[in-house]
Amino acid sequence: MRIVVVGSGTAGSNFALFARKIDRKAEIIVIGKEKTMQYSPCALPFVLSGKIPKLEDIVVFPNSFYERQKIKLMLETEAKAIDRERRVVITDKGEVPYDKLILAVGSRAFVPPIKGVENEGVFTLKKMDDVVKIKEYLEKRKPKKAVVIGAGLIGLEGAVAFKELGLEVLVVELLEHLLPTMLDKDMASIVQKHLEEKGIQFKFGVGVSEIIGSPVERVKIGEEEIEADLVLVATGVRANVDLAKQAGLEVSRGIVVDEYLRTSDKDIYALGDCAEVIDAVTGQRILSQLGTTAVRMAKVAAINALGGSVKFRPVFNTAITELFELEIGTFGMTEERAKREGLDIVVGKFKGSTKPEYYPGGKPISVKLIFKKSDKKLIGAQIVGGERVWGRIMTLSFAAQKNATVEDIAYGETAYAPPISPTIDPITIAAEMALRRFR
Amino acid sequence: MRIVVVGSGTAGSNFALFARKIDRKAEIIVIGKEKTMQYSPCALPFVLSGKIPKLEDIVVFPNSFYERQKIKLMLETEAKAIDRERRVVITDKGEVPYDKLILAVGSRAFVPPIKGVENEGVFTLKKMDDVVKIKEYLEKRKPKKAVVIGAGLIGLEGAVAFKELGLEVLVVELLEHLLPTMLDKDMASIVQKHLEEKGIQFKFGVGVSEIIGSPVERVKIGEEEIEADLVLVATGVRANVDLAKQAGLEVSRGIVVDEYLRTSDKDIYALGDCAEVIDAVTGQRILSQLGTTAVRMAKVAAINALGGSVKFRPVFNTAITELFELEIGTFGMTEERAKREGLDIVVGKFKGSTKPEYYPGGKPISVKLIFKKSDKKLIGAQIVGGERVWGRIMTLSFAAQKNATVEDIAYGETAYAPPISPTIDPITIAAEMALRRFR
Numbered sequence: 001m002r003i004v005v006v007g008s009g010t011a012g013s014n015f016a017l018f019a020r021k022i023d024r025k026a027e028i029i030v031i032g033k034e035k036t037m038q039y040s041p042c043a044l045p046f047v048l049s050g051k052i053p054k055l056e057d058i059v060v061f062p063n064s065f066y067e068r069q070k071i072k073l074m075l076e077t078e079a080k081a082i083d084r085e086r087r088v089v090i091t092d093k094g095e096v097p098y099d100k101l102i103l104a105v106g107s108r109a110f111v112p113p114i115k116g117v118e119n120e121g122v123f124t125l126k127k128m129d130d131v132v133k134i135k136e137y138l139e140k141r142k143p144k145k146a147v148v149i150g151a152g153l154i155g156l157e158g159a160v161a162f163k164e165l166g167l168e169v170l171v172v173e174l175l176e177h178l179l180p181t182m183l184d185k186d187m188a189s190i191v192q193k194h195l196e197e198k199g200i201q202f203k204f205g206v207g208v209s210e211i212i213g214s215p216v217e218r219v220k221i222g223e224e225e226i227e228a229d230l231v232l233v234a235t236g237v238r239a240n241v242d243l244a245k246q247a248g249l250e251v252s253r254g255i256v257v258d259e260y261l262r263t264s265d266k267d268i269y270a271l272g273d274c275a276e277v278i279d280a281v282t283g284q285r286i287l288s289q290l291g292t293t294a295v296r297m298a299k300v301a302a303i304n305a306l307g308g309s310v311k312f313r314p315v316f317n318t319a320i321t322e323l324f325e326l327e328i329g330t331f332g333m334t335e336e337r338a339k340r341e342g343l344d345i346v347v348g349k350f351k352g353s354t355k356p357e358y359y360p361g362g363k364p365i366s367v368k369l370i371f372k373k374s375d376k377k378l379i380g381a382q383i384v385g386g387e388r389v390w391g392r393i394m395t396l397s398f399a400a401q402k403n404a405t406v407e408d409i410a411y412g413e414t415a416y417a418p419p420i421s422p423t424i425d426p427i428t429i430a431a432e433m434a435l436r437r438f439r
Numbered sequence: 440m441r442i443v444v445v446g447s448g449t450a451g452s453n454f455a456l457f458a459r460k461i462d463r464k465a466e467i468i469v470i471g472k473e474k475t476m477q478y479s480p481c482a483l484p485f486v487l488s489g490k491i492p493k494l495e496d497i498v499v500f501p502n503s504f505y506e507r508q509k510i511k512l513m514l515e516t517e518a519k520a521i522d523r524e525r526r527v528v529i530t531d532k533g534e535v536p537y538d539k540l541i542l543a544v545g546s547r548a549f550v551p552p553i554k555g556v557e558n559e560g561v562f563t564l565k566k567m568d569d570v571v572k573i574k575e576y577l578e579k580r581k582p583k584k585a586v587v588i589g590a591g592l593i594g595l596e597g598a599v600a601f602k603e604l605g606l607e608v609l610v611v612e613l614l615e616h617l618l619p620t621m622l623d624k625d626m627a628s629i630v631q632k633h634l635e636e637k638g639i640q641f642k643f644g645v646g647v648s649e650i651i652g653s654p655v656e657r658v659k660i661g662e663e664e665i666e667a668d669l670v671l672v673a674t675g676v677r678a679n680v681d682l683a684k685q686a687g688l689e690v691s692r693g694i695v696v697d698e699y700l701r702t703s704d705k706d707i708y709a710l711g712d713c714a715e716v717i718d719a720v721t722g723q724r725i726l727s728q729l730g731t732t733a734v735r736m737a738k739v740a741a742i743n744a745l746g747g748s749v750k751f752r753p754v755f756n757t758a759i760t761e762l763f764e765l766e767i768g769t770f771g772m773t774e775e776r777a778k779r780e781g782l783d784i785v786v787g788k789f790k791g792s793t794k795p796e797y798y799p800g801g802k803p804i805s806v807k808l809i810f811k812k813s814d815k816k817l818i819g820a821q822i823v824g825g826e827r828v829w830g831r832i833m834t835l836s837f838a839a840q841k842n843a844t845v846e847d848i849a850y851g852e853t854a855y856a857p858p859i860s861p862t863i864d865p866i867t868i869a870a871e872m873a874l875r876r877f878r
Contacts (some may be wrong), residue, residue, distance in 0.1 A: 010465075010862070018620040034655070035499065036683070040795065040857060040862065041855060042855070042857055043795070043797060043857045046798065046858065047526050050796055051799070052798060052799070052857070053799070057797040058797045059462055060796075060797075062807075082542055083873060093546060103444070117755055162759060173601055182554060198585075221730040229862050261706050282521070289853075290856045291855055292852065292853055292854070292862060295863055296852065298851065300850070306866055309657045310850070313850060313852075315852060316851065316852055318852050319853065319854055319856075319857050320854040320856045320859055320860070322856060322858045322859060327859070329854060331854075332853075356479065356482070357499075358479065358482060358483070358492075358497045358499075359485065360490070360491070360492075368817070388829065390827065390854060390856075390859050391827060391829055391830015391831065391833055391834065392833070392862060393854055394830055394831070394832065394833070394853060394854055395830065395833040395834045395836075395837045396832040396837075397834075397843075397852055397854065398835075398837055398838045398847075398851055398852075399837045399838070399840075399841060399854075401838075401847065401851055401852060402837075402841030402842070402843055402847060403841070404837070408837075408840065408841060411735065411738070411749070411752060412840055413731065413732075413735065413754060413755055413770075413836055413837075413840060414756050414757065414836075415731070415757040415758055415759040415829060415832055415833055415836065415852060416729075416730055416731045416759065416769060417482070417484045417758075417759045417760050417829075418479060418481055418485050418491070418759060419485065419761045420759055420761060420766070420829050421489070421759070421829060423449070423479065423717055423730050423734055424733060427829075
């Protein structure tokens with residue numbers, strides 16, 4: 001068995017490692033454009049800010065680690081085409097035959113066609129090289145004012161990094177509030193207030209129409225021109241589908257796969273940012289593009305490519321971030337999206353403290369839970385707070401993954417100790433609030 | 440409707456509050472021995488250590504809070520008997536008629552019949568008054584060496600408090616390791632090592648046979664006599680069942696209730712430490728005696744006593760503590776108990792870090808998961824680590840409450856961000872370890 005993996009990122013690297021654990025003999029070859037195997041793209045903002053001291057640190061394992069496990073690496077190599085009839089990947093360094101082909105070709109930063117977006121001082125934050133370029137620019141130009149386009153996760157984490165580096169920061173978001181796909185406005189406003197207190201400024205409902213100067217001097221936002229000497233474009237990512245398209249595989253916004261992660265060609269699997277998954281709430285095909293999803297897809301694809309049979313489960317897109325000591329966790333459906341899609345929901349909200357009142361050091365925490373009206377299932381959660389948000393969003397996500405209802409949360413067993421959490425947890429109370437509205 | 444609650448602790452106070460939320464008109468009377476309504480007994484060790492500055496702080500709400508909600512308080516009053524025929528509670532201040540009677544009479548510290556256990560300088564740590572007495576003694580006698588009898592939660596939290604107050608501390612436990620009902624020996628040894636590094640000493644497999652001197656001067660452990668000028672007896676609690684017994688209600692180790700929390704008399708409910716609940720793993724009746732269980736029972740009993748119908752769910756006894764910055768979380772079945780009870784299990788263990796390797800500040804964390812061999816269900820978990828143990832034990836507990844299998848954990852969706860958690864969570868890897876043993 002000869003398994004060829006195209007892509008050396010999180011999905012491809014983890015696939016190779018999982019496959020090797022399952023099968024000691026299979027020939028495993030990874031074709032990758034970069035010099036190294038997987039690194040954590042989510043870690044880039046923290047390298048930028050200096051919290052992670054060295055860029056090399058975020059490379060998960062050295063190449064030798066894979067080679068010791070007899071995973072053959074063809075790095076700095078580009079896959080140009082797939083010849084499915086001959087079962088061959090055509091690269092810039094020759095042809096590579098396969099029995100099973102794994103497409104883990106990832107995604108790329110989406111850069112909108114803004115005038116001047118190619119100018120010096122305009123960056124994305126998707127690859128290791130991006131951090132190198134930004135750091136060089138910071139060193140050379142000593143910019144004072146950053147404009148971040150897009151208030152998604154990477155935009156906000158980048159904004160925090162720039163602020164920590166001493167720049168003035170303005171975030172411009174076309175939609176109505178920050179983290180627009182993850183949070184509703186009520187929850188987003190808590191985050192916004194916190195970031196504004198830390199000195200980050202925001203403009204919502206407007207786009208950047210022009211970047212002026214190279215190196216950047218100003219950006220045009222609506223009719224207004226604003227001084228800026230660094231621009232970060234953080235307007236999302238796009239799945240890399242060209243190779244799959246060329247090969248005649250079924251492609252939508254991402255590569256289409258079945259529940260075993262097979263593409264329309266049963267000897268070719270796709271996983272990670274390039275592949276579509278099923279939304280656990282709506283059943284629709286979506287792009288998840290989380291590192292955790294990539295790893296989980298790799299695990300399932302490795303089992304299936306090597307003769308096993310495990311279904312990849314629909315995803316809730318459980319996500320977490322920390323912005324200036326404020327934790328933000330979410331998954332699933334938001335109230336705004338439910339409204340857009342005409343889905344009947346019941347909401348439970350509660351604002352409390354992370355510790356019992358009598359214990360010093362409690363921090364504010366806000367919980368918003370979204371339940372489906374028809375069957376009372378938990379289909380979404382948003383939590384913003386000073387600590388222990390991650391644990392709560394994990395708890396709720398696993399509950400939702402097991403089809404928990406509003407009663408399961410409201411009557412659920414929690415763990416309490418004075419230094420750690422209140423006797424009646426904020427997630428319990430939020431569920432009780434929702435439960436009353438069901439009555 | 441006249442509802443009489445006997446007991447002003449966590450169960451009784453919460454019952455009164457929940458009942459009032461459901462029914463604005465019902466007459467609600469609470470009979471309690473103490474001067475105040477509920478306080479958090481779990482907080483007592485932290486008052487002792489000074490982390491919670493004032494003892495009064497742990498009283499959850501002032502009496503006036505209940506009175507404003509038209510909950511009638513009969514405090515410093517002792518219920519002496521129940522006349523079920525006349526539907527009357529007989530107290531030392533007269534008779535109180537009821538339509539529904541709620542027994543929330545709690546538990547008391549169990550003090551084994553050790554010679555000298557009544558001597559000056561020997562304490563329990565169950566009630567507010569215990570802290571007052573210990574503090575007075577610390578002030579007056581300035582003891583230097585504490586012996587703690589019992590290495591359960593209260594024993595260890597007490598030991599930490601004494602250590603923080605500058606005393607030498609020796610913990611003596613009759614069983615083989617610390618937290619013997621919550622942890623297996625492998626996990627307990629991590630905690631023990633941590634506490635020993637902080638200067639707490641341990642003796643296992645031996646009991647204290649005599650306490651010598653009043654005030655205490657020495658304790659006899661096996662054949663050995665050890666200097667000690669303070670002794671804390673933390674050998675568990677016993678359900679208060681005398682009142683129920685006198686009234687002719689069905690009583691075992693605790694008051695027996697059905698799944699609606701009704702005693703053998705359908706107009707009398709029992710809840711909190713005095714009542715038995717169902718073990719979620721074995722289906723046996725057990726005493727849970729956690730604050731969270733008391734609150735959850737109060738919620739269910741309030742609904743049912745006022746005409747609703749909600750079943751109280753079996754409990755996993757999810758618990759958490761923090762001992763010198765080490766978090767310990769557990770629920771359900773241990774490996775040792777499974778062996779004793781002849782239950783076939785599969786164990787998954789993993790030791791890792793709380794953060795990705797490349798992110799500074801990660802702390803060691805050990806996860807042990809117990810699955811039932813026959814149906815792969817998660818029936819127990821033990822986690823010991825430097826941070827974010829609570830979130831993981833909550834996650835696993837809610838998963839178990841929803842009948843999660845080993846696959847549900849191994850393939851479950853987690854939330855990852857570099858400052859917060861690794862891409863592949865320790866709980867995922869521990870489940871994978873178990874999954875391999877199922878194959």
